[in-house]
Amino acid sequence: MLYVQQSLGPNEELVHIGKFHWMYTVAAFMAIVWGVIISILIIVGAIVVYHQMGWFQPGFTLLDEIRGLHPIVRIFSFIVFVMGLLSFAQMMVIKATTEIAITNNRLIYKRGLIARQVGEISIDRIEGVNVLQSILGRLLDYGRLAIRGMGIGEVILPPIEDPIKFRQAIEKARSL
Secondary structure, three states, X not given: OHHHHHOOXXXXXXXXXXXXXXXXXXXXXXXXXXXXXHHHHHHHHHHHHHHHHOOOOOOOOHHHHHHOOOHHHHHHHHHHHHHHHHHHHHHHHHHHHOEEEEEOOEEEEEEOOOOOEEEEEEHHHEEEEEEEOOHHHHHHOEEXXXXXXXXXXXXXXXXXXXXXXXXXXXHHHHHO
């Protein structure tokens, strides 16, 4: 919350801080898992095809069979794995560099590490708040908020924990 704390006004105080739900981290780790699974399926599928074509002799070890695959198959499998790692890294950087907070005067939504994008909406300029939750979001208590401001449009926050409490904090800040 470094940016939020630095940008507080003289009579401004934090009402609520939004945090990413743990399911966001699980989804990031699943990107690695899917990258590994798809890479293994590519290698296994290529080995099966090579066996059906009769290009591998019985008795080859698995390592010999992987070495015997065409380099494009191995490179493609590696690229899929790296894409899973990059997807994980991107999601974790987003999580580490995003700040969402409500003060008694405004809603602050900051994204980015080097190139910073800050969205601030004055509390009295918020027209409405919609809670977007899937079935799994309802069960595990996470969801997105779509916040409509007067003349601003709509700001959709990333998946946060306890979106109803965040919405109530907006209402509390409006009443202060």
